[in-house]
Amino acid sequence: MDAYSVGEVTQDITSADSKLHGKEIAVKGWLGQCGGLDCAIYPSLVDAKLVAEGEAESEAWSAAMDRRLSIGGADDFDRAAMLMQFSEVVLYGQVNATHKKPPTESGNDFGCWDRCDDIKPTSIELLAF
Numbered sequence: 001m002d003a004y005s006v007g008e009v010t011q012d013i014t015s016a017d018s019k020l021h022g023k024e025i026a027v028k029g030w031l032g033q034c035g036g037l038d039c040a041i042y043p044s045l046v047d048a049k050l051v052a053e054g055e056a057e058s059e060a061w062s063a064a065m066d067r068r069l070s071i072g073g074a075d076d077f078d079r080a081a082m083l084m085q086f087s088e089v090v091l092y093g094q095v096n097a098t099h100k101k102p103p104t105e106s107g108n109d110f111g112c113w114d115r116c117d118d119i120k121p122t123s124i125e126l127l128a129f
Helices: 006-014 045-053 061-066 075-084
Strands: 026-035 038-042 087-096 120-125
Touching: 006 026, 006 038, 006 061, 006 087, 026 075, 026 120, 038 075, 045 061, 075 120
Parallel strands: none
Antiparallel strands: 026 038, 026 087, 087 120
Protein backbone atom coordinates (compact mmCIF):
# COMPACT_ATOMS: atom_id res chain seq x y z
CA MET A 1 0.00 0.00 0.00
CA ASP A 2 1.42 3.36 -1.02
CA ALA A 3 1.46 5.95 1.74
CA TYR A 4 -0.17 9.35 1.42
CA SER A 5 1.63 12.43 2.72
CA VAL A 6 0.11 14.30 5.67
CA GLY A 7 -0.50 17.25 3.32
CA GLU A 8 -2.43 15.12 0.83
CA VAL A 9 -4.75 13.79 3.52
CA THR A 10 -5.20 17.22 5.13
CA GLN A 11 -6.07 18.73 1.76
CA ASP A 12 -8.62 15.98 1.12
CA ILE A 13 -10.38 16.16 4.49
CA THR A 14 -10.62 19.95 4.45
CA SER A 15 -12.33 19.92 1.05
CA ALA A 16 -16.10 19.98 0.71
CA ASP A 17 -16.06 16.46 -0.82
CA SER A 18 -13.52 14.12 0.76
CA LYS A 19 -12.54 11.12 -1.35
CA LEU A 20 -10.73 9.44 1.58
CA HIS A 21 -13.43 9.59 4.27
CA GLY A 22 -14.00 6.11 5.70
CA LYS A 23 -11.10 4.53 3.80
CA GLU A 24 -8.22 2.59 5.34
CA ILE A 25 -4.99 4.27 4.30
CA ALA A 26 -1.31 4.62 5.13
CA VAL A 27 0.08 8.09 5.95
CA LYS A 28 3.78 8.95 6.08
CA GLY A 29 4.90 11.77 8.36
CA TRP A 30 6.46 12.77 11.68
CA LEU A 31 4.85 11.75 14.94
CA GLY A 32 4.57 14.44 17.58
CA GLN A 33 3.94 13.99 21.28
CA CYS A 34 1.46 11.20 21.78
CA GLY A 35 -0.63 10.36 24.80
CA GLY A 36 -3.54 11.60 26.82
CA LEU A 37 -5.51 14.28 25.01
CA ASP A 38 -3.11 14.80 22.11
CA CYS A 39 -1.50 12.75 19.37
CA ALA A 40 -0.81 13.88 15.82
CA ILE A 41 1.20 13.22 12.70
CA TYR A 42 2.90 16.17 11.02
CA PRO A 43 4.37 16.85 7.58
CA SER A 44 7.75 17.70 9.15
CA LEU A 45 9.81 17.24 12.29
CA VAL A 46 9.99 21.03 12.57
CA ASP A 47 6.19 21.23 12.87
CA ALA A 48 6.05 18.37 15.40
CA LYS A 49 8.63 20.04 17.64
CA LEU A 50 7.14 23.52 17.21
CA VAL A 51 3.75 22.34 18.49
CA ALA A 52 5.36 20.50 21.42
CA GLU A 53 7.83 23.21 22.41
CA GLY A 54 6.67 26.42 20.75
CA GLU A 55 4.65 29.31 22.03
CA ALA A 56 1.03 28.18 22.03
CA GLU A 57 -1.27 30.37 19.95
CA SER A 58 1.61 32.05 18.10
CA GLU A 59 1.17 32.36 14.33
CA ALA A 60 3.80 29.68 13.65
CA TRP A 61 2.29 27.32 16.25
CA SER A 62 -1.23 27.77 14.84
CA ALA A 63 -0.01 27.17 11.29
CA ALA A 64 1.74 23.95 12.35
CA MET A 65 -1.46 22.83 14.12
CA ASP A 66 -3.41 23.40 10.90
CA ARG A 67 -1.00 21.18 8.94
CA ARG A 68 -1.27 18.18 11.27
CA LEU A 69 -3.62 15.22 11.35
CA SER A 70 -4.96 14.27 14.75
CA ILE A 71 -4.74 10.60 15.64
CA GLY A 72 -7.57 9.03 17.63
CA GLY A 73 -6.84 7.39 20.96
CA ALA A 74 -6.37 3.75 21.81
CA ASP A 75 -4.29 2.41 24.71
CA ASP A 76 -2.40 -0.17 22.63
CA PHE A 77 -1.65 2.40 19.95
CA ASP A 78 -0.47 4.98 22.50
CA ARG A 79 1.96 2.52 24.09
CA ALA A 80 3.57 1.84 20.69
CA ALA A 81 3.48 5.49 19.60
CA MET A 82 5.12 6.82 22.78
CA LEU A 83 8.31 5.02 21.75
CA MET A 84 8.25 6.69 18.33
CA GLN A 85 7.63 10.33 19.26
CA PHE A 86 9.47 12.79 17.00
CA SER A 87 10.33 10.03 14.53
CA GLU A 88 9.28 9.49 10.92
CA VAL A 89 6.54 6.89 10.75
CA VAL A 90 3.92 5.28 8.57
CA LEU A 91 0.54 5.37 10.25
CA TYR A 92 -2.24 3.01 9.19
CA GLY A 93 -5.86 3.78 9.92
CA GLN A 94 -9.27 4.93 8.78
CA VAL A 95 -9.80 8.51 7.62
CA ASN A 96 -12.47 10.58 9.37
CA ALA A 97 -13.20 13.76 7.40
CA THR A 98 -15.85 15.15 9.76
CA HIS A 99 -13.65 17.37 11.95
CA LYS A 100 -11.99 19.62 9.35
CA LYS A 101 -14.90 20.24 7.01
CA PRO A 102 -15.46 23.83 5.86
CA PRO A 103 -18.30 25.69 7.64
CA THR A 104 -21.82 25.29 6.29
CA GLU A 105 -23.63 28.21 4.66
CA SER A 106 -25.07 29.11 8.07
CA GLY A 107 -21.53 29.39 9.44
CA ASN A 108 -21.80 26.26 11.55
CA ASP A 109 -18.84 23.99 11.65
CA PHE A 110 -17.80 21.06 13.77
CA GLY A 111 -14.51 21.23 15.56
CA CYS A 112 -12.80 18.94 17.95
CA TRP A 113 -10.70 20.20 20.81
CA ASP A 114 -9.22 17.09 22.43
CA ARG A 115 -7.78 14.12 20.60
CA CYS A 116 -9.77 14.22 17.40
CA ASP A 117 -9.69 11.22 15.15
CA ASP A 118 -8.81 12.58 11.70
CA ILE A 119 -7.17 9.16 11.52
CA LYS A 120 -8.52 6.25 13.57
CA PRO A 121 -5.30 4.28 14.04
CA THR A 122 -4.88 0.56 13.50
CA SER A 123 -1.07 0.36 13.54
CA ILE A 124 2.13 2.36 13.21
CA GLU A 125 5.61 1.60 11.84
CA LEU A 126 8.87 3.38 12.54
CA LEU A 127 10.74 4.22 9.36
CA ALA A 128 14.36 3.07 9.37
CA PHE A 129 17.06 5.61 8.66
